[in-house]
Amino acid sequence: MASAETGVAEWREGHSLPQSFYTSGMTFNADMEMLSTSQWLLVDHESRIAKPGDYFLFEFGAESVIVIRNRSGDVNAFFNVCRHRGSRICLENEGNKRVLTCPYHSWSYDLNGKLRGAHLMPSDFDPTNVALAPAHVRVFEGLIFLNFMKGTPPDFDAFCAPFGALLRGQGLASAKIAARKLYPTAANWKLVVENFFECYHCNSAHPTYCSVHDKMKMLAFGAGAGSGDDQDTILYQEKLKRWEEHSEGLGYPVGMFADNAESVYFRSGNRLPIADDAKTESLDGKPLAPLMTEFGVFDGGQTGCVFNPIGTVLVNNDHAVIFHFIPKSAHQTDVEAIWLVAPHAVEGQDYQPADLMRVWDVTLGEDKTITENNQLGVNSARYQPGRYSTQERRIAEFAKWYMEAVSARPQAL
C-alpha cells in the first residue's frame, strides 16, 4: 500500500494527485485531522440558531459538535460527549435546550458547558472541574466557523481579514436561511474540491450554468480568482474593469485575491458580474428574492469567498449560497448547499425556494455524477495523475497546497 511519503515523492507539479490520496483510508484520517485543526471549518449560518438555547449538531468524522446559543447570545460549541460515561447528549439534529441534560443518567450542563448536576457521586468527585469539551467557535458575517485544535486555534481575525472589504454592505450577516439540500457523493473530498474549483468541465457538463454566466468570464474566472486560462483572463480584463467602475459608482466593493500554495490557508475572494443584464444568478437573470444589500440597487455582481477548500460562500445581490463539503470516508463526501435571503423576505411571496435553488441544484446534481465517475476511474490500477489544463490553474494550486499540508504531517501518518 502506498504510504503518504511515497505519494508525495511520486507527485509532479501541474498534475493531479497519485492514486492513494484519493483512495486510502489512512490518508483520509490524516486529512480529517489536518482540516479540523489547521483550518476554520465553515459549518452554517447563525440565523439557524437565532434564540438562546437554539442549537444544531455538526457532524465531522466520528465527532458530533453541539453548536448552541447561550443566554448571553453568544455561540458556543461542545463535543456531544457526556463526561460521565460518554453518551451523546443531544440526540436530535437541531432544537432548543434550556439546559444540556444527558439522556443516560441525567448529568446536566449549562449552556456554557459547565456541569450543574450529577447525583450519587463519590465524595472525592469534584464537579467544578467537569465541563463539556469545547470546540473553538467564531462568527464572521453571520457565518459560523469551528476549529478542533486542542490548544490555541489559528488567529481568526487574521484569517477573516481579507474577506471584510469584499463582503461589505451585502447583508450576509443579517440574512436568513431559506433552504438547504444535501448531495451525498461517492467520491473522495479532494475530487469534490477539484471539481468545484475549475470551470474546464462547465462546457461539457453544465448547460444550465453556462446559460446563466458570461462565457468570457467563465474562461477567465469560471471557478473564481486564479482559476482560468491566462490569455482568456487578459481578454476579459477590460470588460471586468468597466463593470467594476460601474459597481463602485453604485457603492459596491470590488476586488480579488487568492492565497498561494505556500499559505496555511487556501482562501480566495472576488466580485464578478454574473452576465450582461443579469441581476442575479437565475435562469433569466431576474431577481429571485428582495435585494439583500444596503446599496438600494442591483449591480449584478457575485461575491465569492473561499474560506478553505471545503467551505465557500457565493453572495449575490438578492441571495447567497453556502457550499460546504463534509468528508465522510475515503470514498464518500457530503456536499451541502444552504440558500440565504434577506431577513424580511417571505417564503412563497417574496421568493420560491425551488426557483431560488434551481441553478445550483441542477449544477450540483451534475457535479455529483461527474465526480463519482471520476472516483471510479481513479480507483483503477491504470489511473495515472494527469496534466492540468490552463483552465485548471486554481486546482493545480490546490494540489500544491495539499501536498505542502501533507508533507508537514508527522511521519507516522
Next chain:
Amino acid sequence: MASAETGVAEWREGHSLPQSFYTSGMTFNADMEMLSTSQWLLVDHESRIAKPGDYFLFEFGAESVIVIRNRSGDVNAFFNVCRHRGSRICLENEGNKRVLTCPYHSWSYDLNGKLRGAHLMPSDFDPTNVALAPAHVRVFEGLIFLNFMKGTPPDFDAFCAPFGALLRGQGLASAKIAARKLYPTAANWKLVVENFFECYHCNSAHPTYCSVHDKMKMLAFGAGAGSGDDQDTILYQEKLKRWEEHSEGLGYPVGMFADNAESVYFRSGNRLPIADDAKTESLDGKPLAPLMTEFGVFDGGQTGCVFNPIGTVLVNNDHAVIFHFIPKSAHQTDVEAIWLVAPHAVEGQDYQPADLMRVWDVTLGEDKTITENNQLGVNSARYQPGRYSTQERRIAEFAKWYMEAVSARPQAL
C-alpha cells in the same frame, strides 16, 4: 491505534474503559476468544430441544454450533462444519434430525457426531477417525451452557455451585419457553453489559421499570447484588430482612453473593422482593402465568442469577427471563430475551405472551436506544473514561474484572 497494552496502562480504577476497548476490532476478536474459552456461555433453555433429534443453532462470531439432543436424551454440541470440505451441515435455525447429513456431498454423521457414511473415498481414508468437532456442553437447571475450549473446559460443577441453593424449588429446570425476542443493538457488548448492571439510569430512562419495582430496592440492588450505593444498601437492609424471614417461612430460599474482580468468573446471585404487594414483575404486580414454584404460594421474590457478564436469568414465581448478549462486532451486539413459564401453562389461556413480555420488552427497547447513543459518544476523540457513581459499583467491578482478563491475554493480541 491504541493497543490493548496501552489501554490497560491508561485505565484508572473507578472509571469507564479507555476508548479502544469499545471500538477496536482487534480487541473485539480477543474478547470473543476470552468469552468463549474462559466462560460457560448461557445459550438457551433445554425445553427448546425436548425430543431426540431436536436441535437449534447457536451463532457466535464466525461459529455456528449445532446443539442437539441425541437418542439417549443427552444434549450434544457440534461445530456446524462438515469434515469433508467444510460446508454447513444444518441450514435451518432449528428443527429435528434423525441423522446429520451434509447437504453438499451427503456425508452423514450420527447424533453423537461420528461419521457414518462417506462414499467413493480413497482406500487409505479411515472414516472411524472422523467426527464433527464438539463444543463442550452442560445443562444446569434446564439451562444449556457451551464452552469452546479445545482442551479441558472450566469445572462446570464448581461454576454452578453457588446458584444451586438460590434456584431450589422454583421450577426453572422443568419450565418451557413461551416467547423470545431479539434486540439488535449498535453498540459494543461491554456497553451493553455496563448498561445492564447498573440502575443509575433507571430514573432517567425507565419509567415503566421504575413503576414496577420498589424504589428503595432499586437504589440498593437495582442491578442485583453489589450494584447499589452503600448508604442506600444499609437503609434497605431492615426491609429486606423482614421479607426474607417471610419468604423462608413459605419455604423459599433466600440469600445473595457476588464474585469479586479477581475471580475468573463474574457471577452473582440474589433473591429480592419485586415490590410491596407485587406477586411478580408485572405492571400491576399481579401474576402473569401459573405458579412455577413448588411452594404452592407466591412470595413475590425474584431470583437473579448472573452466570457471566453476557448471561443472566431472572426467575419470578410465575415466569423467568433469560437474557443473553451475543457480541456481533466491535460496534454491534444482539440482545436476546427468552421468557419461560410452567410446563403445563397454556398460551392464550394461562398466559398472554404480550403481557408476559411487556415490562422487559419496554425496558430493553429503552436500553437499546441508550446504549447506541453511548457508543456514538464513545467513538469521539474527545471521549474520556468517566468516573462511576456510587450506584454503579457493580460495573466498576466489571471494569476491573475485564481489565484482569485482558491483562491475562497473550501479548500478541
Next chain:
Amino acid sequence: MASAETGVAEWREGHSLPQSFYTSGMTFNADMEMLSTSQWLLVDHESRIAKPGDYFLFEFGAESVIVIRNRSGDVNAFFNVCRHRGSRICLENEGNKRVLTCPYHSWSYDLNGKLRGAHLMPSDFDPTNVALAPAHVRVFEGLIFLNFMKGTPPDFDAFCAPFGALLRGQGLASAKIAARKLYPTAANWKLVVENFFECYHCNSAHPTYCSVHDKMKMLAFGAGAGSGDDQDTILYQEKLKRWEEHSEGLGYPVGMFADNAESVYFRSGNRLPIADDAKTESLDGKPLAPLMTEFGVFDGGQTGCVFNPIGTVLVNNDHAVIFHFIPKSAHQTDVEAIWLVAPHAVEGQDYQPADLMRVWDVTLGEDKTITENNQLGVNSARYQPGRYSTQERRIAEFAKWYMEAVSARPQAL
C-alpha cells in the same frame, strides 16, 4: 492472521485449502493479480459487439475495461480511465460509440485509443504521446479473451492450440447470444471453482442435472476430463468408445485432454455424449434450437472447453453456454452464464430463452446455495482442510495448481 506462506506450508495434497485461502482479503488481491496477468480471461462472445463502435464494459476488481470493435472490425480493449484526471469514459454497460469522449472535460479518443482532442492544454503538452491504456485482447472461435499484463502477455496461439480440433465445425465462432444471467454468490471464487469441477455433489444437490445426464458418465466425467473416479472411468470407456466411433462417422471431432498441475494453465477439453438418445442438454433430450454445427446432423455430444478455472464453455449441437466466474471480494463471486444459438435462429420461433436456460439455470441456482453454505462453514475456526474423494480428482488437481501459482508469488504478498 495466516500469511500465504503459512498457508502453503500447512496445505497437504489431496485436501481442500487451508482457511485463509478462502477468507483473506490480501490473498484475494493477490489472486486477482495472478488471474488477470497469468491467464487469458474469457469475457464474452464477440457477437455482443457485431458492428464498428459497439462496446461493452468488463468489470474485474477495481478495473473497468472497454471492449470495443474499431472501424476496421478488430476488437480493442482499453482501461476505462481518462488520461486527463482519470474519469470513467464509458458510463453505460454497453452501447455504440463513434469516438470515446470523456464526459468530464470532453477529451476524446479514437477507437484505437489515441487522444484526438484536448483543448486549452499547456504548450509543452504533447497529445501524440497520450492514449488510453490498452488491455491485451484476443478472439478465438468468437470468444473474447483479455489479459492485463503490462508487458508481453502469454502466447495466445499456444494457449488456444489444444482447443482447435475439439471445437471444429460446431459453429461457436458464428453463434449469437440468446440470453445471459448473473448468479451473485456469497463465496470465495475458489469455492465456486471447486463446486464447478466435481460431480461428487450431483446426486445430493442436482436432481434436474442428474435426470438429463448419463449416470455412468457422471461418475466418470461428470465435471469433465480428469474429474471422475478411476474405476468408474474404466467402466465407462467402452460405452464412450462406441459413441466416439459413431460421432466420428458423422464427421464430428472427438477427444480429451487436461493440463496437469505443473502447467501455468489449468485447461481441459473433451467431447462426451449427454445421454443415450439425448440430442442436447435439455430436460427431454430434444433440441432447444436449430442445429449449430456444420455436420447436418445431431450426434448428442457436448464439447467442454475449460480455458482456466474461471472460464469455461460447453458446446452442444444446438446451443452453447459460456460460464465465467468473476471474483468480487474474498467472500463474493459473480457467476455469469451466457447462452448462444445459431446466428439465424429466431427468438420465440426457433428457440424459447426460458427453455434454453432451464437445465443450467436450475443447476446454477442450486450451486449458489451449496457454495454459500460451504463458505459459511469454512469461516469457522474449526474448519479443517478435508480429504477429496475419488470423484473429486480434478479439484485435487486444481488445489495443487493453485498452490503452485501461490508459491510463485513474490514473498511480499
